[in-house]
Amino acid sequence: MDFQRMPSHFASPYALRQAIRAGDFAANTSGQAPGFVQCNLAILPRDWAMDFLQFCQANPKPCPLVAVSDQPGNPLLAAAGEDVDIRTDLPRYRIWQNGALTEEVSDISAHWRDDLVTFLIGCSFSFEEALVADGLEIRNVSEGVNVPMYNTNLACTPAGRFHGNMVVSMRPFVPRDAIRMIQICSRFPSVHGAPVHFGDPQAIGINNIDTPDYGDAVTIKPDEVPVFTACGVTPQAAIMQAKPDFCITHSPGCMLVTDIPNSKLAIL
Amino acid sequence: MDFQRMPSHFASPYALRQAIRAGDFAANTSGQAPGFVQCNLAILPRDWAMDFLQFCQANPKPCPLVAVSDQPGNPLLAAAGEDVDIRTDLPRYRIWQNGALTEEVSDISAHWRDDLVTFLIGCSFSFEEALVADGLEIRNVSEGVNVPMYNTNLACTPAGRFHGNMVVSMRPFVPRDAIRMIQICSRFPSVHGAPVHFGDPQAIGINNIDTPDYGDAVTIKPDEVPVFTACGVTPQAAIMQAKPDFCITHSPGCMLVTDIPNSKLAIL
Structure with a gap:
């Protein structure tokens, strides 16, 4: 990676994906191609895909599906954008075997198989953009850190071999802004939708708000009041628990940047 | 009033209004003609009406206008329903002079003037019905009391001779239900819309949640968490403060029952 060659900012998702594919961009995708949907990635063998699809269907708030492969083995995802090749168009991937992380790579072509099914899951970047556009302050953005995320005692609906509790992200707001945040996020069910809780962290099994299980603590x-939203880490946690023999995910912060405008996800 | 003759329940707003007009129904309208919009009433001389209209326009959450007279002096309000005569179709009215309550009557025909302008203002009954239909418990309904209402330190936008702080109603919910309540109420801007605050009462100038300024206390x-919604008592309080030389309002709980289905107020 020659950082001298690396542009700091891509406006177009297509240009960004091409740069990633060419090895010219290998950083986090946060802030790149603003206005376009970024997705969490899970790739599973066909044998596991049906169970996972049912799990997502049964738990739409933590596992909102933006797109799924049209058929096993097809690495192209036209639904996500022009010339999207899921094997090369993310900056970094994680390879998992039997629930254990075995490798982190920038290209999964060598790992591709005819039975792999790709799942693209919505990500909070889309609704954060809508909140900022409305004038709300997102604390993790203004403090320049990752959003704090927590394991909860909120059980997901089990499906096949997948089960587990919901993981939530947390953003603090004064109540008036929390009400506005609930309205705006309700328009975006495919990026986690309305929050699942606000206020007392212990009511959903979070014992210490200052020590998130993932990401970084932020000032409250x-x-x-802390406002808790279902988080895309939930399906990853369920996969780690189910321990499929083989699985590929994105590396944290290295998302698939699609050609879908964030505004297209708004149901209202 | 012959209570033997008084039916306990009217299904049709028209039948209820006719019974009120005939003197056969003189009770609170709560629970009557379920499914139809009930309205707060304010009648002001033309000289005061423009200021009041501007005040409502500037403060749509506490003062959502459902209908206004088509011209001063016209006691008929076709926009509110079939054969609505504002002089006779409410069970009880209050007459005010220079800010003082001078009389409570069941018919205002003798007080009618050619310069009077009628304002119908949305009422929480409409959104409470939508909440109950969604399975939420409304505490003041389940405890069979009036909703608790409080003066706040939230200033309304002044207009002409009208100014004052917002009055709010309060309903307690667990956070998950409060989020759903915010979603549902957001669909009904003409009956106060989304709440204005939740949680700490002192943040909006309420020092003792157990002693409401109007209505009755409920269990929390x-x-x-207490959830606070802008309340139709606000415009009445602003009128009392402005002390117009003449004014007519409904008596508490004795609303105009319109032919407008509650569902018609939903913007989504």
């Missing part, structure tokens, strides 16, 4: 001011 | 369970 005295007049603010 | 340990896992619940």
